[in-house]
Amino acid sequence: MLNQIIANKILVIPIAAWVVAQALKTIIQALREKRFNPRYLLSPGGMPSAHSSLVCALATTVGIVYGLDSSIFAFGVILAAIVMYDAAGVRQTVDKQSVILNHLLVNFPKTQLEFEQFLQQLVGHTRLQVILGAILGILLAYWWA
Numbered sequence: 852m853l854n855q856i857i858a859n860k861i862l863v864i865p866i867a868a869w870v871v872a873q874a875l876k877t878i879i880q881a882l883r884e885k886r887f888n889p890r891y892l893l894s895p896g897g898m899p900s901a902h903s904s905l906v907c908a909l910a911t912t913v914g915i916v917y918g919l920d921s922s923i924f925a926f927g928v929i930l931a932a933i934v935m936y937d938a939a940g941v942r943q944t945v946d947k948q949s950v951i952l953n954h955l956l957v958n959f960p961k962t963q964l965e966f967e968q969f970l971q972q973l974v975g976h977t978r979l980q981v982i983l984g985a986i987l988g989i990l991l992a993y994w995w996a
Contacts, residue, residue, distance in 0.1 A: 861912050864995050868908035868988040872901035875987075898977075900984030902938045906931035907988030915996040931985075939981040 857863065877891040879898050891897060910927035917923050 860996050861909065861916060864912045864992050865905045865909040865988070867995070868991045869901045869905040871991060872899050872904035872984055872987055875899055876901065896980075898980045898983065899987050900935070900938050900980045903931075903935050903981045903984030904988035904991070906934045907985040908992040909988075911989045911992035912996045915992065935981050935985060938984075939978050 873892055876894075876897040876899065877887075877889070880891045881887045895902075906927075910924065910931045913921070913927040914924040
């Protein structure tokens with residue numbers, strides 16, 4: 852049974868693409884901040900988009916295995932488009948709002964507890980992060996599948 856799961860390219864390749872994107876994000880942030888922060892290994896947001904990498908690897912692998920004219924490939928492409936739109940659109944807006952709210956908390960704290968409870972700011976992705984994540988996922992799928 853474990854052999855069947857490991858042999859399932861449609862499951863393994865997207866997960867591998869997500870892992871590679873998260874590792875790259877962690878390395879990029881470590882270089883940018885000049886220190887390693889393991890929080891980035893599992894955090895949303897950042898460069899490249901692990902969400903985009905995962906769904907594009909999924910759609911690409913499905914297209915390779917089942918064909919570009921298959922219904923399941925169409926489903927994968929639509930799912931990828933929705934996830935990438937969300938990552939660059941809605942989640943980026945939440946990211947901007949959390950920056951503003953954190954600024955208010957810093958400058959106008961009412962209690963020590965409120966001061967210590969900051970919102971997570973690294974939530975969404977820029978369009979470039981989404982595009983590079985998508986390219987990473989597609990390239991990994993083509994290389995592996």
